[in-house]
Amino acid sequence: MIGSLDQSILQQLWWILASIVGSLFLFLTFVQGGQTLIWQLGKNETEKSLIINSIGRKWELTFTTLVLFGGALFAAFPKFYATSFGGAYWVWISILFTFIVQAVSFEYRKKPDNLFGPTIYEAFLFINGAIGILLIGAAVGTFFTGSNFVLNEYNLVKWTNPLRGLEAAQNIFNISLGLFLVFNARVLGALYLLNNIDFTGMDEFRRRTKNAVFHNFIAELVFLLIVVGGLLTMSGFHVDPATGQVIKVPFKYLKNLFSMPHVLLILLVGLGLVIYAVYVTYLKDKDNGIWFAGIGTVLVGLAVFFTAGFNNTPFYPSKVDLQSSLTIYNASSSHYTLTAMTYVALIIPVVLAYIAYVWYQMDSKKLSQEEIESAEAENY
Amino acid sequence: MIDQMDLSLVNWARAQFALTAMYHWLFVPLTLGMSFLCAFFETIYVKTGNEEWKNLTKFWMKLFGINFAIGVATGIILEFEFGTNWANYSWMVGDIFGAPLAIEGIVAFFLEATFFAVMFFGWNRVSKGFHLLSTWMVAIGSNLSALWILVANGWMQFPTGMAFNPDTARFEMKSFFDVVFSPYAISKFSHATTSGFAVSSFFVIAVSCYFLAKRRHVLMAKRSIAVASVFGLIASLMVAFTGDEAAYVDAHHQPMKLAAMEGLWDGTTKAPVVAFGIINGMKQPGDFQDPFVVEFKVPGLLSLLANRDPGSYVPGINDLVYGNKKMGITGAKEMLEKGKMAVKFLAEYKEAKKAGDMQRASMALQKFNQVKEYLGYGHLEKPEDAVPPVSITFYAFHIMVIVGSLMILVFILFLVSTIKNTLEKNTWLYPIGVALFFLSFIAGQAGWVVAEVGRQPWAIQGLLPVAVARTDIAASNVKLTFFMFLVTFTLLLIAEVKIMLKQIQIGPKEVA
Numbered sequence: 001m002i003g004s005l006d007q008s009i010l011q012q013l014w015w016i017l018a019s020i021v022g023s024l025f026l027f028l029t030f031v032q033g034g035q036t037l038i039w040q041l042g043k044n045e046t047e048k049s050l051i052i053n054s055i056g057r058k059w060e061l062t063f064t065t066l067v068l069f070g071g072a073l074f075a076a077f078p079k080f081y082a083t084s085f086g087g088a089y090w091v092w093i094s095i096l097f098t099f100i101v102q103a104v105s106f107e108y109r110k111k112p113d114n115l116f117g118p119t120i121y122e123a124f125l126f127i128n129g130a131i132g133i134l135l136i137g138a139a140v141g142t143f144f145t146g147s148n149f150v151l152n153e154y155n156l157v158k159w160t161n162p163l164r165g166l167e168a169a170q171n172i173f174n175i176s177l178g179l180f181l182v183f184n185a186r187v188l189g190a191l192y193l194l195n196n197i198d199f200t201g202m203d204e205f206r207r208r209t210k211n212a213v214f215h216n217f218i219a220e221l222v223f224l225l226i227v228v229g230g231l232l233t234m235s236g237f238h239v240d241p242a243t244g245q246v247i248k249v250p251f252k253y254l255k256n257l258f259s260m261p262h263v264l265l266i267l268l269v270g271l272g273l274v275i276y277a278v279y280v281t282y283l284k285d286k287d288n289g290i291w292f293a294g295i296g297t298v299l300v301g302l303a304v305f306f307t308a309g310f311n312n313t314p315f316y317p318s319k320v321d322l323q324s325s326l327t328i329y330n331a332s333s334s335h336y337t338l339t340a341m342t343y344v345a346l347i348i349p350v351v352l353a354y355i356a357y358v359w360y361q362m363d364s365k366k367l368s369q370e371e372i373e374s375a376e377a378e379n380y
Numbered sequence: 381m382i383d384q385m386d387l388s389l390v391n392w393a394r395a396q397f398a399l400t401a402m403y404h405w406l407f408v409p410l411t412l413g414m415s416f417l418c419a420f421f422e423t424i425y426v427k428t429g430n431e432e433w434k435n436l437t438k439f440w441m442k443l444f445g446i447n448f449a450i451g452v453a454t455g456i457i458l459e460f461e462f463g464t465n466w467a468n469y470s471w472m473v474g475d476i477f478g479a480p481l482a483i484e485g486i487v488a489f490f491l492e493a494t495f496f497a498v499m500f501f502g503w504n505r506v507s508k509g510f511h512l513l514s515t516w517m518v519a520i521g522s523n524l525s526a527l528w529i530l531v532a533n534g535w536m537q538f539p540t541g542m543a544f545n546p547d548t549a550r551f552e553m554k555s556f557f558d559v560v561f562s563p564y565a566i567s568k569f570s571h572a573t574t575s576g577f578a579v580s581s582f583f584v585i586a587v588s589c590y591f592l593a594k595r596r597h598v599l600m601a602k603r604s605i606a607v608a609s610v611f612g613l614i615a616s617l618m619v620a621f622t623g624d625e626a627a628y629v630d631a632h633h634q635p636m637k638l639a640a641m642e643g644l645w646d647g648t649t650k651a652p653v654v655a656f657g658i659i660n661g662m663k664q665p666g667d668f669q670d671p672f673v674v675e676f677k678v679p680g681l682l683s684l685l686a687n688r689d690p691g692s693y694v695p696g697i698n699d700l701v702y703g704n705k706k707m708g709i710t711g712a713k714e715m716l717e718k719g720k721m722a723v724k725f726l727a728e729y730k731e732a733k734k735a736g737d738m739q740r741a742s743m744a745l746q747k748f749n750q751v752k753e754y755l756g757y758g759h760l761e762k763p764e765d766a767v768p769p770v771s772i773t774f775y776a777f778h779i780m781v782i783v784g785s786l787m788i789l790v791f792i793l794f795l796v797s798t799i800k801n802t803l804e805k806n807t808w809l810y811p812i813g814v815a816l817f818f819l820s821f822i823a824g825q826a827g828w829v830v831a832e833v834g835r836q837p838w839a840i841q842g843l844l845p846v847a848v849a850r851t852d853i854a855a856s857n858v859k860l861t862f863f864m865f866l867v868t869f870t871l872l873l874i875a876e877v878k879i880m881l882k883q884i885q886i887g888p889k890e891v892a
Contacts, residue, residue: 115879333553345486351490
């Protein structure tokens with residue numbers, strides 16, 4: 001059934017699937033955003049504990065989504081996996097490092113005899129939330145600004161910049177995209193905490209969290225404007241579908257959005273939802289903003305990935321050798337593998353369903369001070 | 381195809397992979413087995429409604445959680461290391477190898493990640509039944525993740541279900557089910573997971589012995605030992621059985637590895653197993669030195685393991701390097717010659733295609749197709765390069781087998797003492813239980829050394845040597861990240877052990 005689909009359909013399908021996983025990851029970075037807010041919002045041990053136990057029950061989902069994003073790209077677009085991870089070595093290693101230290105920090109922070117003491121583990125969480133997300137954003141930025149690699153006739157990668165990927169952080173657009181994601185994660189983090197914590201008797205803590213939503217949103221807006229401004233005005237990479245030749249075209253991504261009005265719509269609705277979330281939270285004092293901002297973030301993510309990969313656009317362009325650029329058509333797995341993986345992907349709705357069910361079961365009762373301090377309950 | 385081979389780069393990349401994999405395998409065996417043990421304990425609690433079993437479950441779960449976190453930390457590196465350090469590999473076999481990794485994420489990691497939170501924080505948030513289900517889901521999820529990564533590893537040992545595509549210069553999948561149900565995948569999975577169960581059982585036994593020795597939590601310790609010794613005994617018997625199966629598949633698909641495991645240089649009928657031996661480290665392929673300084677052999681046993689027939693012929697390292705016409709064995713030497721031709725014809729094909737000379741391209745392709753299965757050998761410099769480090773493989777294999785046999789014996793001792801209710805009296809058992817915990821770890825590590833060092837120089841057996849599989853990067857980068865990982869993982873390990881010891885010292889909550 002799936003096997004009779006055209007290769008290009010499967011390639012597009014897998015770009016959409018990878019984009020969904022990547023965008024869901026961006027939503028789930030509310031965990032990372034929350035990690036950077038621990039010191040700022042948690043003025044005493046109870047408040048800190050509430051923050052850490054609130055986001056700490058979701059960190060593995062975020063982590064796993066990132067791992068699946070990597071895995072899905074490996075399976076569906078192995079040339080990207082090989083080119084980017086092997087080529088932009090230092091940017092990926094740096095990102096991974098922040099996730100290594102994150103993985104132990106929730107569990108070890110408060111345990112006695114933990115070698116470093118709680119502050120260091122909190123610092124690990126901060127580094128993961130700030131540097132990790134910043135670098136992920138910068139790496140995604142290179143989908144538009146291009147990278148420094150050449151592929152030989154055997155499709156093996158040679159990186160031409162000794163910084164091995166870290167050079168992406170020298171570009172204003174890439175850095176702005178990274179900072180946009182960092183502040184968006186912080187907005188999401190604060191929104192999640194507002195929704196998940198029972199603030200009874202802690203008005204000051206709640207007010208601080210609410211203010212954080214607004215202040216981080218303002219910062220986010222600044223970087224968003226730089227990113228959008230850059231994206232709409234920059235020349236981009238275009239591939240001729242007939243010959244496969246890649247050329248640079250002025251206003252390429254602006255043109256992409258106009259040629260794919262549905263993507264433009266997704267982008268605008270997504271941004272609108274994030275703004276609406278901040279509005280209902282800050283001005284209407286609601287605590288369900290996370291859902292609007294969450295869905296909004298997913299939509300913005302999808303728009304970003306679609307703009308990067310569709311409409312004859314190489315999603316991983318090479319600045320130094322245009323013809324080495326990766327498109328979803330030349331970087332993908334074989335028809336057989338994409339077919340097999342599509343069958344496997346049929347299970348994804350089941351996975352999403354049990355995640356949603358468990359999420360509901362675990363979050364339907366807000367996390368209270370009482371629960372954190374009870375001797376019975378297990379806590380981070 | 382490859383501009384120049386930078387051996388120090390390959391060795392740093394290999395060292396880094398070995399480092400991360402060995403660190404990861406310090407924690408994974410405990411995750412694999414402890415998750416099931418926790419599920420057993422909790423099932424007993426739910427069935428009996430006895431709060432003591434609940435406290436017992438929570439105690440082991442706490443230790444499980446501490447171990448789980450660092451397992452995750454070391455695991456993420458492994459997945460991405462294929463890309464960072466082995467970029468050529470990732471492209472050349474990504475069409476096959478990427479799939480199990482993605483499936484691992486979809487079907488396994490999410491089970492673990494989702495239900496882990498319920499298992500730890502859901503005691504008062506979900507029903508008893510749903511909590512128990514969640515604990516089982518974590519156990520199934522972690523073992524499913526082992527399944528898929530071992531499918532991937534099994535495929536590296538015995539590449540099947542694929543073909544080389546000269547246009548993309550990569551291997552492409554032709555049969556998903558051949559990859560998943562390859563004999564290697566099945567034997568790897570069952571051998572590795574059951575060894576994890578055995579290690580975890582010894583962990584429970586060792587900690588319980590500590591409590592027995594201190595005369596604290598005696599009932600809880602005895603109950604834990606009862607469950608762990610049954611689980612461990614079944615697991616260790618399975619380890620032996622699947623190990624025998626693994627040797628059998630090695631004999632048929634990786635004969636060089638099997639020869640190295642037993643230090644068998646010259647093939648023979650009634651091939652012996654060396655029950656005890658000291659390798660002559662100076663021995664080289666083709667020379668006439670004695671392979672052993674000291675040896676004690678059991679004739680026919682290797683033939684039995686390899687072919688289920690004690691009189692059968694098992695090829696030695698020299699036969700596999702230089703060939704043996706009489707026994708119909710093609711040696712690495714001949715394969716290397718054909719491989720060099722394959723490399724040449726492939727380059728010719730690429731060049732002709734680029735120049736648009738289709739006739740020349742098709743001729744080159746025809747010639748390439750005749751020798752294409754030797755392409756991997758074409759990247760070796762000399763036939764002797766096909767020999768893995770014999771001493772390491774030999775010793776690792778023997779340590780694994782000796783400890784493995786000891787494990788069965790000690791599980792029986794603990795089980796008998798449990799049945800006779802003499803655990804409190806038999807204090808001499810306690811240090812043995814603790815020792816076996818550490819030894820079982822060493823056996824697990826040794827097992828991976830046999831599997832991975834024993835297949836050198838290949839990343840993909842017979843198809844892709846490690847020297848070609850690596851990323852094109854200056855060795856200094858990989859060297860630096862090696863030390864970054866070494867320092868980070870070591871510090872985290874120290875933190876983990878300290879936290880673990882403290883929690884063991886605090887011990888489980890007793891019902892008032």
